[in-house]
Every structure is written in C-alpha cells, then in structure tokens.
Amino acid sequence: MLPKPLVAASVRPIILTLLADQAMYGYEIIQRVRTISDGQIQWTPGKLYPLLHGLENQGLIEAFWRPSEEGPDRKYYRLTERGALALAGEKQSWLDLNAILVRLWGPDVHLQPAR
Amino acid sequence: MESRFDLKTALATWRQFQVRRQGFLTEDLDELEVHLRAHMAELRHQGMSDEAAFREAVRALGDLADAEPAYRRVYWGKLRRRSQVMDELRSRATMLGNYLKIALRTLRRQKGYSFINIAGLTLGMACCLLLFQYVAFETNFDAFNTKKDRLYRATFGYTRGDGQEGVSATSVLAFGPTMAEHVPGILRYARILPTYGGVVLSDPGASDSRSLTEERALFVD
Numbered sequence: 065m066l067p068k069p070l071v072a073a074s075v076r077p078i079i080l081t082l083l084a085d086q087a088m089y090g091y092e093i094i095q096r097v098r099t100i101s102d103g104q105i106q107w108t109p110g111k112l113y114p115l116l117h118g119l120e121n122q123g124l125i126e127a128f129w130r131p132s133e134e135g136p137d138r139k140y141y142r143l144t145e146r147g148a149l150a151l152a153g154e155k156q157s158w159l160d161l162n163a164i165l166v167r168l169w170g171p172d173v174h175l176q177p178a179r
Numbered sequence: 180m181e182s183r184f185d186l187k188t189a190l191a192t193w194r195q196f197q198v199r200r201q202g203f204l205t206e207d208l209d210e211l212e213v214h215l216r217a218h219m220a221e222l223r224h225q226g227m228s229d230e231a232a233f234r235e236a237v238r239a240l241g242d243l244a245d246a247e248p249a250y251r252r253v254y255w256g257k258l259r260r261r262s263q264v265m266d267e268l269r270s271r272a273t274m275l276g277n278y279l280k281i282a283l284r285t286l287r288r289q290k291g292y293s294f295i296n297i298a299g300l301t302l303g304m305a306c307c308l309l310l311f312q313y314v315a316f317e318t319n320f321d322a323f324n325t326k327k328d329r330l331y332r333a334t335f336g337y338t339r340g341d342g343q344e345g346v347s348a349t350s351v352l353a354f355g356p357t358m359a360e361h362v363p364g365i366l367r368y369a370r371i372l373p374t375y376g377g378v379v380l381s382d383p384g385a386s387d388s389r390s391l392t393e394e395r396a397l398f399v400d
Contacts, residue, residue, distance in 0.1 A: 114252065138213050
C-alpha cells in the first residue's frame with residue numbers, strides 16, 4: 065500500500081486523467097483505479113464522492129445522469145475544458161517532481177524490479 | 180419462518196437513516212444508492228446472496244458520519260452552482276420560524292411545564308455562576324506562604340474630615356503596633372513600605388565607593 069500522503073496528493077491527477085478518456089460513475093472509478101494500481105490504491109466512497117463534487121464545483125468536471133439497465137440512473141462525470149487545462153498543470157508538476165527524483169537517484173532507477 | 184429479504188425495503192431503510200445527515204442532497208443519496216447497487220451486483224456475481232451482498236456493500240461504504248465533514252465542505256458550492264442558495268436560506272429561515280412558533284405555542288398552552296423547565300434552567304445557571312465566582316475568588320490568594328492560614332492583610336476603613344468614608348489597602352505608621360497591642364489575636368505584625376522608584380545606596384567614604392540602585396526595594400519592619 066502506498067503511504068497516505070502520496071495517495072492523497074495523487075487523487076486529483078488520477079481522476080482528471082481517467083475522466084479525460086471516458087465518462088465514468090463513482091463505483092467504476094474506484095474499480096478502475098484499484099485495477100490499474102494492482103490494489104495499491106483503494107479509494108473509499110466517503111472520500112471520493114465529496115472530491116468529485118468539489119471538482120464539479122470548481123468546474124473541472126461536469127456530471128450527467130445516464131439510465132442503467134439494472135435500476136436507477138447513474139451519475140456520470142467527464143472532464144471539462146477547464147479540467148483539461150488543470151490536468152495539464154498537474155501532469156507537468158508531477159513530471160517535474162519525477163525528474164528531480166530521477167536526477168537524485170540516477171537514471172537507472174526505473175530498471176529496478178517492481179514490488 | 181425466515182422473512183424474505185427485500186432489496187427495496189433494505190435500501191429504503193438505509194436511506195431513512197442517512198436522510199437526516201447534514202450536507203447530503205437527495206441527489207447525493209441517490210448517487211450512494213447507485214454505488215451500493217453496483218457493488219452488490221459484483222458481489223452477487225461472485226456468488227453472494229442478495230442479503231449478504233447488501234450487508235457487505237453497506238459495510239464497505241463506511242460510516243457516512245465520517246464522510247459528513249467532506250460533504251458539508253462542498254455543500255454550499257453545490258447550491259451555488261444550482262442557484263439554490265436563496266431557496267436553501269429561505270427554507271432554513273422558515274424552519275427557524277416554525278421552531279419559534281412551536282416554542283411560543285408550547286409556552287402558551289403548557290404554562291406549568293414551561294415554568295418548571297425555565298425556572299430549573301435559570302436556577303441551574305445561577306448556581307453555576309455563583310460557584311464559579313466563589314472558586315475564582317478563593318483561589319485568587321497567594322498560596323506560597325506555609326503559614327498562609329494565619330496570615331492576614333490589614334485594610335483600613337476611614338472617615339475623612341469632610342465626612343467622606345472609604346476603604347484603603349494602605350494605612351498609617353501607628354496602625355500595626357496599635358492593633359497588635361489592643362487585639363489579643365494578633366501574634367506578630369509587619370509593616371511594608373514600597374519605595375516607588377527604587378533606592379540608591381552609596382557610601383562615599385568607602386574605599387571602593389560605588390553607587391548601587393535597586394528598583395524593587397521594600398522598607399519592612
């Protein structure tokens with residue numbers, strides 16, 4: 065499991081990235097992140113949904129309801145243009161940080177075996 | 180006889196518990212219900228029964244009381260975005276008006292009960308205030324003296340020539356010895372005279388004549 069501060073700091077870039085590709089609803093987002101991270105990142109709904117609402121308030125994502133086969137309509141989220149700009153900013157920040165760490169640890173750090 | 184598990188009822192019951200929470204719009208609860216259903220679908224796919232899936236999904240959702248602060252933080256932003264701020268404020272004002280209406284109605288119709296309540300609260304508050312004042316006063320004295328139970332500060336009540344009366348913490352030179360002589364309970368007395376500006380000690384005749392100034396000197400006997 066990744067340490068909490070890192071998980072917390074990475075929520076925004078991850079969400080914005082996922083919603084740039086395709087519109088998803090909350091449960092789907094949690095599943096996708098768990099799969100992509102091999103279980104290292106497991107978000108709780110109590111933290112995710114308020115975050116999504118906050119991003120929606122800031123205009124970075126927008127929500128719409130879509131009917132589902134097995135019951136009530138689902139609330140989907142997708143990235144807005146403002147969100148795309150924000151995502152570019154976040155991406156740049158992370159890449160810059162990564163570059164600093166690679167500089168410190170040497171370029172071969174990526175060749176070390178993953179956990 | 181086992182009662183059949185009904186998903187609609189279970190969800191409705193769950194919802195009833197959450198509906199009172201602050202910061203949750205109907206839409207938010209709808210979203211969470213969808214989350215539960217999606218999770219349940221996956222669990223049923225893994226072989227769980229309806230009821231077990233429901234219980235597990237609710238457990239995995241976590242206690243919404245923990246999520247309440249986060250939801251409340253985004254609440255007004257949501258209202259602003261839907262231009263529902265005025266509606267919300269109006270509704271809250273109406274609620275407040277309702278509470279006041281009921282309070283006045285109760286006061287009018289149940290005079291005895293209201294009196295007991297109000298009198299009791301007033302009495303309790305008054306007692307609290309008095310107790311606090313008493314404790315604050317009693318703990319305000321200097322406590323560093325070992326003989327503090329037998330130490331007293333003599334204050335001075337006077338009547339001036341023009342008839343004006345007063346009380347003073349300072350007194351006159353003869354006060355101490357006179358009191359000690361005439362009041363049998365007094366064992367010893369000490370008189371203190373602050374110097375109000377310090378003293379300077381100098382001995383011009385001494386071999387290494389220096390002056391010493393002391394700001395906080397007291398004359399005592």
